[in-house]
Amino acid sequence: MTYAGLNSAKLLIGGRLVDAEGGATYDNINPATEASIGVAADASAADVEAAIDAARTAFDTTSWSTDVALRVRCLRQLQDALAKHSEPLRALATAEVGLPTKIIHSTIDGPIEGIGWVADLLEKYEFSQDYGMGDIPGFGAHRWVEREPYGVVGAITPWNQPFQVNLAKVAPALAAGNTVVLKAAPTTPWCASAIGKIVAEHTDIPAGVFNVITSSVNDRGEELITDPRVDLISFTGSTAVGRRIMKLGSETIKKCFLELGGKSANIVFEDADFRGSIGLSTFMVCLHAGQGCATLSRLLLPRSRFEEGVQFAAQMLSAMPYGDPLDPNNVMGPLNSERHRDRVEAMVERAKAAGGTPIVGGSRPKQFEKGYYFEPTLFADMPEDSEIVRNEVFGPVLVAVPFEDDEDAIRIANDSIFGLSGAVFSGDHERSKAVARKIRAGTMIVDGGIYYGHDVPFGGYKQSGIGRESGKLGFEEYLQVKALCEPA
Template identity: 80%
Template sequence: MTFAGLNVAKLLIDGQLVDAEGGATYENINPATEQSIGVAADASTGDIDAAIAAARRAFDETSWSTDVALRIRCLRQLHEALSKHAEPFKAMMTAEVGLPTKMVGSTFDMPVENVGWVTDLLEKYEFSQDLGLGSIEGFGAHRWTEREPYGVVGAIVPWNQPLQVALAKVAPALAAGNTVILKGPPTTPWCVSALGKLVAEYTDIPAGVFNVITSSANDRGEELITDPRVDLISFTGSTAVGRRIMELGAQTVKKCFLELGGKSPNIVFEDANLQQGIGMSTFMVCLHGGQGCATLSRLLLPRSIFEQGVQIATAMLSAMPYGDPLDPNNVMGPLNSARHRDRVEAMVDRAVAAGGTPILGGRRPPQLETGYYFEPTLFADLPEDAEIVQNEVFGPVLVIQAFEDEDDAVRIANNTIFGLSGAVFSGDHEKSKRVARKVRAGTMIVDGGIYYGSDVPFGGYKQSGIGREMGQIGFEEYLQVKALCEPA
């Protein structure tokens, strides 16, 4: 199977593009049409074992972990290959993920830019730090630290942004000198398969250093987590699965780097630009169908302007263009799968059964009979402990909560197990910064600033995860620290 010249039905194991064991494949479904767009390789336990063995051998027996110049050259080649194949990748992201063409440009361009940024960092990064002289019991010593790669990295990526997350993990892991097994998501496998083809055919990355596995089985990644030959797991996905990974990883005490879910608050004060502040939430819950971990899905408004804010949000959501992702006017396409659409619908139905009434939406759009679509949905003033207020929906559902004053806004914002992202809008910028510092979240938008960038670390507090992706801190997640000393 090819997509604009890119083979998307192969695994990459030990430098070779191969079929899954026994030639096993499974259908890849377009979420907008509910039709198969082709097949992906369906890896077996044997395929996983072969990929792990290849990565382990490549780390232990080749110069990849120590040859910085080779890593720089190979990452430059990968960056160039990605740039040259931008259009087929973008088309794949619309076809298998459901990303609207209106959004797919930046969703491709920014992650590819990150590959170049990480390579630039590698060129100037100091892996050794001199700690100077010290003395213990009269014995002098010269001390220093060196940063070394962990070894074999198992990278497990989600279906909502498979290429972006894959590159955010693979580029720094490889730059740091690790070898990698990339496990793609069952419902969006082609982007990671195509990445494997680029590595195999357009770079000098040695055999075994980078391996790609796709599978119809969600639990296939557990074999990476439990295998003692794998030194680090880098996972992006739900908090529930993150807990499972920590449990399994404990068996071999391997590092588990987790970027998990969110239920991010957007605090908009009465003196803010209400169109801007409220619009940030209404846009984000519709962008890619709300299928983003940092979506500002809780809108917090002062009680004094609550009804006005609800009216503004209702008007904005009502006007949000959605439907066919190939239509350049649409901001929102379908949800990624029938299973996920059913999950979102069930959460909304439970909220209604518990006494909530959607102000807007809450159902499959009747005008779109084909595709996994769900209407932009709005709830207001539900109890703080309501499931749909507390739990991540991962769909186009916005909840609006009222607060009494600044302290109450912070309390409500922090009243969740999550702490991934958030936002604050007010007419007093110093106030916005003050409140942002009180919200326990890893990234905060202050009066409309955008945090995403190759140099900005991304990750969460509390049950939104462990560790940071992107930036120098994200690169260093893939490095161990060794202290050394010698007689002075």
Template identity: 80%
Template sequence: MSFASLKVDKLLIGGRLVDAEDRATYDNINPATETSLGVAADASPRDVEAAVDAARTAFDMTSWSTDPAFRSRCLRQLQTALADHAEEFKALSTAEVGLPAQITGSTVDMPVAGIGWVADLLDRYPFSEDYGEGDIEGFASHRWVEREPYGVVGAITPWNQPFQVNLAKVAPALAAGNTVVLKAAPTTPWSAAAIGRLVAERTDIPPGVFNVITSAANDRGEELVTDPRVDLISFTGSTAVGRRIMSLGSATVKKCFLELGGKSANIVLEDADFARAIGMSTFMVCLHGGQGCATLSRLLLPRSRFEEGVELAAQQLSHMRYGDPTVMGNIMGPLNSARHRDRVEAMVERAIAAGGKPVLGGRRPAHLETGYYFEPTLFADMPEDSEIARDEVFGPVLVALPFDDDDDAVRIANDSVFGLSGAVFSGDHERSKALARRVRAGTMIVDGGIYYGHDVPFGGYKQSGIGRETGKLGFEEYLQVKALCEPI
């Protein structure tokens, strides 16, 4: 399947598809072949300034922020346009992200359907809420609360699931009445540029309401964060970058909505179905190369069955299919870039240098000479406080850790700067729910449930982020609250 008709080499600024300043471009590299797919526009600081100016003008000077019916219609136009090109977006995701074709259905079709869910929410959302009468020292007033858009939103998105995250930010931000500057990750520019083209060509979204910036430089994101005309930053990415965004945003006391990293624990209790429970972790660390913030990358096993669990995990990992992401059946393709592959490899090498010995994997696969691949890897002899057991790898690396009892399992799960996700498996469902409530994480899988959905809020505790994405709560992240009163 070709994606040539999407024409992905332009910026979208002020309603126009334009070249970057001086027609600057850079190569978009296919991580499976290490060859160029073509070029993307390489935006300059002045391009970012123009995009912010267009978004600011559109918010301040048009009726976009005050006409929810029009916004709903435009969102449905966008949904239709994206659905018409869904197969091309799937091929594009495989080519520039390395996302296995096996899973592009859920990563494209579900986000597109989610736009309709957001539009439906917009159609029924009560932007005004009556608080009734109040009396202060004999002075009676009528009070009410209205929700209003923030203004200009800077949306900075990652490379691991760019299409899904782009839509998870853009749809609710626009629905709430904001204008948006979407800044794509350097290694996945086309997933954003293609959306920009369809907005320009297939919707009535006014010029400046939605803008797209692609660039080889991460600095373009920092320019959004520091621009005083940008009212809100919505960022998905690493915790380290999230900290920097918070720091830079503090100069203008800007709202920073952050969805960051994780080191999620899968607690497998002694009475659980081991094959099924352990399979949740082994599958997730291999799915798309473990390049997911909510991956269950810490496998907590009862000490009494630890060796049995490690052996089973190794068996499962050894049977995971990986390689060419265009081949159906492979659930793991390459890591997204040479730089990221090298980072994962360096973390594994440091673990080995510290005395660890991988039960399985730990290196680049010898049979795949081209592409940024790394073997499914399992460690089972690392201390709880080791780097590989505590820090986010964002690759196909699973660390098994033993626990003594339920309290010890909760202690290990919570002994982390992260709190994005987790899981608990037991033969006793009530026991699983009780432990899940004790884990300090924003999403918890209880005996194999699936939390992902348009209507479910996603986000984390602690250094896994601030705020929630998707669902009604995700929509409300993009709304200000104003209290009003009038005399009676």
């Protein structure tokens, strides 16, 4: 596979593919080889200013916000064009993200299909709802509620699943009638610039409606957050950055839609299929090297079968195939950057220093001369208040924690600042459902059911975020609500 033609070193601003100010570029590094695979445009503050201006002008002066038929047509054009380029897009994502080819189809083809789902929703969506006559004596009035776009959306996306998240934000934001400035993560610029190139060359999306910024620094995102011409920030990333976005956005009372981190618990009861249930956690912490916000990185096991469960987990992690993401046998590739590999390694080393001994893994694998790899790692029976148990690692690290009974499992699962996802497994399905309802998380796997889908809202409780992505609720995050009334 090749990504030739999509590895763009251009920004998309005001409908034109342009160089960054002064022709500035930076190297795009392949995390599996540590080698540069090309360059990306390195936007300046002036470039961001130009992109915001283009988006503001397009929203204020074009029919994009009111022409539903145009939006539907453009979304279907975008879906068709992306589908025709799906093979080079998969190659591009493997090269700059480190996504293994074993899982690449679902992370590229699925999001492209999702654009069609959003277009279908848009065609049938009722933007106006009649509330009937008011009943205030002497003030009879006809009331109705309309939904309308916010205006300019600043979409700030992560490096772990950039193509999927880019489209999960851009498609509903555009469908709702907003204009968008998409700001890519520094280490995954091409997954955004490729979409910009396809929009410019294969769709009728008006100039300025969709803009793409790539940059070697995160500051370009802060410029979006603080600019009063930007009406909504849609961010996916760490909870720490989410807190900063809320602070910066408060200066203009800007809506901040945040999908943040997690430390999700997989509760496996004594009567569950132990191997299968534990296997979900071991697979998830290795899938894309554990770089997923909803990863089930806490494995809660009954005290009566704890040692047995830890042995199963250790066996599975030890047998997990990982390495070159181009090898179709590998479930796990490298971590996305040297900086992030060092962060994961530092957390593991602190756990060791605190008295923890990895049952499996715990260091950089010695068989790779290059690449930001880290071994699948398992800790067991660490104190509940330890960093490795409580904080998101965002790497291939699983922590096994014992519990005494159902209420203790619920307590441990909820004893977290996060509430993004979770799972419950039991031989008694009603028991599983009852426990799942008591977990304060936005998505729950009950005895193996998979919640992911274009129509299912995704998001978290507590410090895992504000708002929902995907589904009708995800679409409505990008719509304002206006109540109107007229004399009876």
